[in-house]
Amino acid sequence: MIGFVLARRYAKAIIDLAVEADLLAEIGEDLNTIAGLFARSPELVNVFSDPTYGADAKEKVLAGVLEKGGVQDLTMRFIGVLLRKNRILGIGQIASAYRDFADQMSNRIRARVVSAVELQEDEVARMKKVLSDMSGKDVILEMEVDPSLLGGVVAYMGSQVFDGSLKNQLVQIKDTLSKGR
Numbered sequence: 001m002i003g004f005v006l007a008r009r010y011a012k013a014i015i016d017l018a019v020e021a022d023l024l025a026e027i028g029e030d031l032n033t034i035a036g037l038f039a040r041s042p043e044l045v046n047v048f049s050d051p052t053y054g055a056d057a058k059e060k061v062l063a064g065v066l067e068k069g070g071v072q073d074l075t076m077r078f079i080g081v082l083l084r085k086n087r088i089l090g091i092g093q094i095a096s097a098y099r100d101f102a103d104q105m106s107n108r109i110r111a112r113v114v115s116a117v118e119l120q121e122d123e124v125a126r127m128k129k130v131l132s133d134m135s136g137k138d139v140i141l142e143m144e145v146d147p148s149l150l151g152g153v154v155a156y157m158g159s160q161v162f163d164g165s166l167k168n169q170l171v172q173i174k175d176t177l178s179k180g181r
Helices: 004-020 024-040 042-049 055-069 073-084 088-105 121-135 166-179
Strands: 108-115 138-145 153-157 160-163
Touching (some): 004 024, 042 055, 055 073, 121 138
8 A cells, every 4th residue: 555645646647658658548447457456366465565575576476467467568667667666556546546537637527326226227327417417527337236225326426425315315304303302
C-alpha cells in the first residue's frame, strides 16, 4: 500500500504518457489486469513484499507475469519503475486512481446501484439514463443485489446517495411515528 496521494501521482504520470501515446484505454486495462493478479494471488504479493527475494528475482517474476498478460510496452516500463521504487504493491491503488482520471477525462462517472432483486435490462437502462441526466455524464453502472432492502433501489454516484429502498422508507416511517409520541 502506498497511500492515496502517492497513488494519484503515479496514476497522473502514467495517464499523461498514455494520452500522449493514444493508449488511454489500453493502459487502463493493463493496470486493471495487473492489479487483479496481485489481488487474487497472495503468493505474488508475498514475493514482492519479502525482502529476502532480491531485485533480480523480483524482476524475473514480474517479467513472467507481464509477458503472460500481453501488456503494452509503456505499461511494462511503468511497472518496472514501480518495482525499482518499491511501489509495486500499490498497483491496485494506482489502477483505481488511473480509472478515476480516465473517467474525468472522458466525462464518465461510475455509479453503484443496489436493488432488492435483480433488475431487468430495461430497468437497468432506465436507471442509467436517469443517473446520466442527473449528472450530465456518461454513467457506468455496477449492479448489486441485496435482499435486505426489501424493495426498491439505492444508487451511489460520486458522493451522492439516492435511497429509494423500502427498508429506508420503513425506517423513516418508524422515526416519524416515534417522534409523534
